[in-house]
Amino acid sequence: MLLLSGPNMGGNELKYVSECITTGWVSSVGAFVDKFEKVTAEFTGAAHAVATSSGTTALHTSLVMLGTGSNDLVIAPNITFIATINSIKYTGASPVLIDVDKDSWQMDLDLLEEFLEKETEIRDGNCYHIASGKRIPVIMPVHVLGNMCDMDRLMALTSKYHLTIxxxxxxxxxxxxxxxHAGTFGLMGTFSYNGNKIITTGGGGMIVTNDDALAKHAKHLTTQAKADPFEYFHDEIGYNYRLVNVAAAMGVAQMEQLPDFLKRKKEIIEYYKSQLEGVGDITFQKVIQSVNPNWWMPTIRTGKQKEILEKLNSNKMQSRPLWIPMNKLPMFERDIFYQHQDNSDFLYQRCLSIPCSTNITISELKAVSDKIKECF
Ligand SMILES: Cc1ncc(COP(=O)(O)O)c(C=O)c1O
Incomplete structure (x- = not known):
């Protein structure tokens, strides 16, 4: 099977992991955790990076630190992986799901602005949802598939409506x-190192922030909030959300290759675009000029989605539709979904991601493109 986006472990992974095993530093502390955090902060330009056990736990920890709770609503796009919305629910809060833009597939900022204008009010420096009386302290933009929305406009809106990003x-x-870098616009940003991501640690995540106190708190909360170096004194409810040293060792090796992986992802999207753009009704994600995306997961939009999915998967070329829109899942169907034309459903019916591992060969890319072309 040609994987959709599989790991590429061609660097120092084995060497660094062996180092953990031979020295015994395999568990929750170790030099690779510190190093992985340091190189991530350097690469992203964030003042601090705190490693976590997953992207999901990075999101949950961040929301806990922002004090999100059961009287709150958190704004997020309706097209995302479930972990975004689950992390909101873990805190007792509920999502306000905003529909996405048909072309960029990111949160639709016109709709966001309309929602904030019509449905919220500012009281005592906080944004409140008028109908429910709930506070809206946080907005979670999701950089869907590595693309980004107009961040200048988003920042202006969030500052006008007192929302933390x-x-x-x-x-x-x-x-x-x-x-x-993505993740450094908000008070906090998060990364995932799940197996299909641009770099992987098997499983893992990261919180980045420029805020010294938040970074310290994130480390504390993700390591069981132990407040005494000797005694088991814990000063708040913490979590075991730390990244183990053996995973961080992989992360350090992967970060060394990130510039090459990014170059490769660009070559892959350029190849697919050269082959497929203009074939039938195929289009790719629209990227605005300010954005230089990582092209993590090349995805096409076409009315022939089902036919192509069937053709590629039956030819052992792994291909997947976009996520089912959040408002369609049973746990979230009673939450607010703000939309005009349900672009989420439009995209869900049409988009499919195509094989794009960084070690895919040109002949494999050609084979995938040819199979897709056969459907037209
Ligand atoms: C948009 C989005 N949010 C959150 C996550 C959760 O990350 P993880 O799988 O590392 O928990 C992922 C990836 O899996 C994701 O794609």
Whole structure:
């Protein structure tokens, strides 16, 4: 099977993991955790990076630190991986799901603005949802598939409506907006190192922030909130959300190769575009000029989605539709979904991601493109 986006472990992974095993530093502390955090902070330009056990736990920890709770609503796009919305629910809060833009597939900022204008009010420096009386402290933009929305406009809106930004940049390691890295626009940003991401640690995540106190708190909360170096004194309810040293060792080796992986992802999307753009009704994600995306997961939009999915998967070329829109899942169907034309459903019916592992060969890319062309 040609994997959709599989790991590429061609660097120092084995060497660094062996080092953990031979020295015995395999578990929750170790030099690779510190190093992985340091290189991530350097690469993204964030002042701090705190490693976590997954992207999901990075999001949950961040929301806990922002004090999100059961009287709150958190704004997020309706097209995302479930972990974004689950992390909101873990805190007792509920999502306000905003429909996405048909072309960029990111949260639709016109709709967001309309929602904030018509449905919220500012009281005592906080944004409140008028109908439910709930506070809206946080917005979670998701950089869907490594693309980004107009961040200048988003920042202006969030500052007008007193919303704190927590970026779900789990898919956007290596994506930049006017030279600034994804995840560094909000008070906090998060990354995921799940097996299909642009770099992987098997499983893992990261919180980045420029705020010294939040970084310290994130480390504390993700390591059981132990407040005494000797005694088991814990000063708040913490979590075992730490990344183990053996995973961080892989992360350090993967970060060394990230520039090459990014180059490769660009070559892959350029190849697919050269082969498929203009074939039938195929289009790709629209990227605005300020954005330099990581092209983590090349995905096409076409009315022939089902036919192509069937053709590729039956030819052992792994291909997947976009996520089912969040408002269609049973746990979230009673939450607010703000939309005009349900672009989420439009995209769900049409988009499919195609094989794009960084070690895919040109002949494999050609074979995938040819199979897709056969459907037209
Ligand atoms: C948009 C989005 N949010 C959150 C996550 C959760 O990350 P993880 O799988 O590392 O928990 C992922 C990836 O899996 C994701 O794609």
């Amino acid at each position: 927590l970026e779900d940049s789990t898919e956007a390691l290596g994506s930049f907006y006017n030279g600034k």
